Every structure is written in structure tokens, then in C-alpha cells.
Amino acid sequence: MKTLIFTSILFLTFSCGISNKIDITKNENFNDVIILSSIVQKEFVNYRNTSINIIDIEKKDSLDRISNHFSSINIESKRNGYCLTYKRMKNDSVKQLTNEELDFAKHIKFIEKTKTTNFECEIWFEFPERFYRIKKIIIYKK
16 A cells, blocks of 8 residues: 555656646747747638748738747647747747737646757647647747
8 A cells, every 4th residue: 555655656746747837927938939829820720721831920910029030930740730840030029919819828738848859849739620729839948
């Protein structure tokens, strides 16, 4: 009985401490990520366009808040959804978010991990059957 309790405590200790969750409402450094993910999700849902590029995204941003923020964007179809990866050109934070985008951000799971790739962030979307909902956003710290 003691070994069962010890093993379960050990398992819970190591499995819960792998990644850090970010409170996105208090951190303005990721507002451009929220805007990018909402624009891409709308493009996926409305037009079924999974080959979106930077030029299309900048055209869809009518308030011109994230133009020239990203240097490269890559969308891949993986076995558990679509993965959008990007690199930032600027680290300027976007100060203004609409109420719709703030509500949008409250339902997204943000995770911070140590850097293992060339990209700064991964945005995971579900497949069309689930309306391209955002599963999680993984932000890599340096």
C-alpha cells in the first residue's frame, strides 16, 4: 500500500512539472500571437485555406497591428492536427486587443517550453471536423 501511494505521488510530481502555463491576460508580449492565431483560424474555417502565407495574413489584419512582425510562417499537417510555426522579426508588443480577441485568448492553453527548434512558437489547430479549434500554443523561451 505504501509503495502504491509513493509511486502515485512520484508520478504526479514529475508529470505535472514538465511545462509552465502562461497567464496570457497579464502578458502583452504575446498579443501578436493571439491576433495571428485568430486570423489563421478564421481563414481555415471560412475558406478551408490551409496554405496561408504572410502576405495573406497581413491583408486580413485590417487594423495593421501585426504587419512586419513575423519573418516566416510554416503550416504543416501532422497526425493530430495542423501546426503553424513562425519566427518573429520584431519583439514589439501589440498593445490593443479587441474584446473578441480577449475572449478568444481565455480559452486557449498556453505552454512555455525550453527552446528545441528554430521557431519561436507553435500553434496547434484541430482538423476540420472539429472546426480548426486551437488546441494549444507552445511558446519556446531562449
